[in-house]
Amino acid sequence: MKYQEDRIYLERVLQGDSSAYAALVEKHKNMVFSIALKILNNREDAEEIAQDTFLKAYQSLRSFENKSKFSTWLYRIAYNNAISKTRKKKLDFISIDHQILSNYTEDSISRGVDLMDENDQKLLIDKALQKLSPDDNLLIALFYKGENSIEDISHITGLSVSNVKVRLHRIRKKLYDEISKLTAPRVTNG
Amino acid sequence: MKKGNDYTDDFLKKLIQKSALESPSEDFIQKVMADIELHPLVSPEKKPFFLYLKRLLPWGLLVFILVIVLVTSDIPFMNFIPGKESLSNLFIPYYHILIKGMTSLFGTAKIIFLVFSVILSIVFLMGIDFMVNKKKSVFGHLLM
Numbered sequence: 398m399k400y401q402e403d404r405i406y407l408e409r410v411l412q413g414d415s416s417a418y419a420a421l422v423e424k425h426k427n428m429v430f431s432i433a434l435k436i437l438n439n440r441e442d443a444e445e446i447a448q449d450t451f452l453k454a455y456q457s458l459r460s461f462e463n464k465s466k467f468s469t470w471l472y473r474i475a476y477n478n479a480i481s482k483t484r485k486k487k488l489d490f491i492s493i494d495h496q497i498l499s500n501y502t503e504d505s506i507s508r509g510v511d512l513m514d515e516n517d518q519k520l521l522i523d524k525a526l527q528k529l530s531p532d533d534n535l536l537i538a539l540f541y542k543g544e545n546s547i548e549d550i551s552h553i554t555g556l557s558v559s560n561v562k563v564r565l566h567r568i569r570k571k572l573y574d575e576i577s578k579l580t581a582p583r584v585t586n587g
Numbered sequence: 588m589k590k591g592n593d594y595t596d597d598f599l600k601k602l603i604q605k606s607a608l609e610s611p612s613e614d615f616i617q618k619v620m621a622d623i624e625l626h627p628l629v630s631p632e633k634k635p636f637f638l639y640l641k642r643l644l645p646w647g648l649l650v651f652i653l654v655i656v657l658v659t660s661d662i663p664f665m666n667f668i669p670g671k672e673s674l675s676n677l678f679i680p681y682y683h684i685l686i687k688g689m690t691s692l693f694g695t696a697k698i699i700f701l702v703f704s705v706i707l708s709i710v711f712l713m714g715i716d717f718m719v720n721k722k723k724s725v726f727g728h729l730l731m
Binding site: 410411413415416418419422423426427428430431434443444447448451452455456458459503507510515518519521522523526537538541542543569572573 | 596598599600602603604605606607608609610611612615616618619620622623624626627628
C-alpha cells in the first residue's frame with residue numbers, strides 16, 4: 398500500500414476526519430510495536446504500549462508543532478512509554494566487549510551471502526539479529542529498517558548523536574562477526 | 588556496493604531489510620480507532636472574559652503599588668505629574684496611619700520602613716517575574 402506524507406493525514410485529522418488517523422496507524426504500527434517489543438520483550442505488553450502510544454499521540458496532535466517529523470515524535474512517545482513500563486529512566490545501552498574475528502573480510506562475507514537465495518538470506522539475518530541484544534536490535538530497527546536519520550534516533554532514544562554513530566558502528570561489526578560464524582563454510586578468501 | 592568502516596553499509600542495509608519488523612495483532616488498528624472514538628479530539632474551549640481579568644489582577648495590583656510609591660515619593664521628575672501633590676496629600680495620611688499602627692508592633696519607625704520597603708520590593712519583583720513568564724499566554728488569550 399502506498400502512503401501519502403504524514404502531514405496530509407494530520408491535516409485531515411485536525412480538520413475533523415478521525416478516519417485519516419487509521420492510515421497513520423497502519424503506516425507506523427509495525428515500527429511502534431517493534432520499538433515497544435525490543436524494550437519490553439513481551440508481545441502483550443508491547444501491544445498495549447503501542448496502542449497507548451497512538452492514543453496519546455492522537456490526544457496531543459494539536460500540540461505537535463512540526464518541529465520534527467511526525468514519525469520521530471511518535472516513535473519518541475513509544476520509546477518513552479515503553480521505558481516507563483520498565484520503570485527505567487532510559488535503556489541501559491551497555492557496551493559489551495566483543496571479540497571480533499580477524500580471519501574474514503567484509504567483502505568475502507558479502508560475496509558468500511550473495512550466493513544464497515532470498516529465503517536463506519532472510520533466515521541468516523534473522524539468526525544473526527537474534528544474537529544481538531535488544532538495545533542493539535532497537536537501533537538496527539530504527540536505522541536500517543525504519544531508515545531514520547542519526548539525528549532522529551538521537552531524538553527518539555535520548556542518546557547523543559556521536560553515541561548513536563559509535564553504537565551503530567559496533568553493531569555493524571558484531572553483525573558481520575555473527576554472519577561470518579553462520580556462513581563459515583561458504584566464506585572464500587581472495 | 589557502498590562499504591565503509593562506519594555504520595553506513597548498503598549491503599548490510601539490504602540484508603537487514605529482508606528481516607521484517609514485528610507486527611502487532613491483526614485487529615490492532617480497530618482497537619486503536621475504538622480507543623480514539625472514546626477520546627475524541629476536542630478544540631480548546633474559549634475561556635470566559637472574567638478569567639482573563641483574574642489573570643490580570645496581579646498586574647493591576649503591581650501597577651497600583653508602583654503608582655502609589657512613585658506619586659508619594661520625592662523623585663524630582665515626578666513633580667511634573669499633574670495632580671501629584673493632591674494624590675500625595677491623599678495617600679500620605681494613610682501611610683502615617685499605617686506606620687503609626689505598626690510602630691507599637693515593631694518598636695521603631697526605622698524597622699517599620701525597612702520591613703515595608705522589603706515587602707514592597709519582594710512583591711514588585713514577584714510581579715516582574717510573573718509578567719515576564721506569563722505575559723505570552725495572557726496576551727495570547729486576550730487575542731482569542
